[in-house]
Amino acid sequence: MLTSTYTLVALSVEQTTVRGALQSLVEDLHALPGDSTTLALGRAAQLCTSLRQIYDSCHWRKLDKYLVPALRRHTSAADGLLHELDQLSRNAAETIYVAEACVARPDRPVQREHFCGAVERCVAALRHRLEREEHELFPLARSVVGDGAWFAIANQMLAHDAYARERRDASGNSPGYATAGHGGAGHRTGTGAVALRGHDSHAPAWRTVPLSVAH
Numbered sequence: 001m002l003t004s005t006y007t008l009v010a011l012s013v014e015q016t017t018v019r020g021a022l023q024s025l026v027e028d029l030h031a032l033p034g035d036s037t038t039l040a041l042g043r044a045a046q047l048c049t050s051l052r053q054i055y056d057s058c059h060w061r062k063l064d065k066y067l068v069p070a071l072r073r074h075t076s077a078a079d080g081l082l083h084e085l086d087q088l089s090r091n092a093a094e095t096i097y098v099a100e101a102c103v104a105r106p107d108r109p110v111q112r113e114h115f116c117g118a119v120e121r122c123v124a125a126l127r128h129r130l131e132r133e134e135h136e137l138f139p140l141a142r143s144v145v146g147d148g149a150w151f152a153i154a155n156q157m158l159a160h161d162a163y164a165r166e167r168r169d170a171s172g173n174s175p176g177y178a179t180a181g182h183g184g185a186g187h188r189t190g191t192g193a194v195a196l197r198g199h200d201s202h203a204p205a206w207r208t209v210p211l212s213v214a215h
Helices: 001-029 039-059 062-074 079-102 112-144 147-171
Strands: none
Touching: 001 039, 001 062, 001 112, 001 147, 039 062, 039 079, 039 112, 062 079, 062 112, 062 147, 079 112
16 A cells, blocks of 8 residues: 555656646746737747647656556556547647647748647646546556555656666756657756656557657
């Protein structure tokens, strides 16, 4: 029980980090000048990059690296919920493509309503996923995953953290959240950095569409 509690608390910290990054992005979006139907390309592209980095970081959460595989191994009870979470990730991916298309042509103005709507829909899909993970996936995992599996997950997470610390110490970098590949530079979105990208050779299972959040 203590091991499962430790693990779920550690996973909740990641959830909080992603929520903070999303909230910061929304605040930046709402701070855009409201006196025009178009946006400056540079500012829109910056927001779009921040959104992509937050979204990509979700691929590498410990939840997807360790908890979801354990659930899939130990029970089929989570299959329906995991499928629905995957769909939310695909929905987010589709809206990011829309936002990125808005800034892909430097010879065209960025339509404010179209761009902001896409960003807001992506944020909503990611937030919905986080909520369902916390209110449905975590309680289900607590009830169906055995003590031995929780112990293994906790060990994997501790090893992951130790490895990340070693890499930071070796490179002389301060703790941060990589967003552009393993060990990449961190990116801030107002109030904090986005979530840590893993160094595992096995991608999480939600990578089911190009650049999507995958299981």
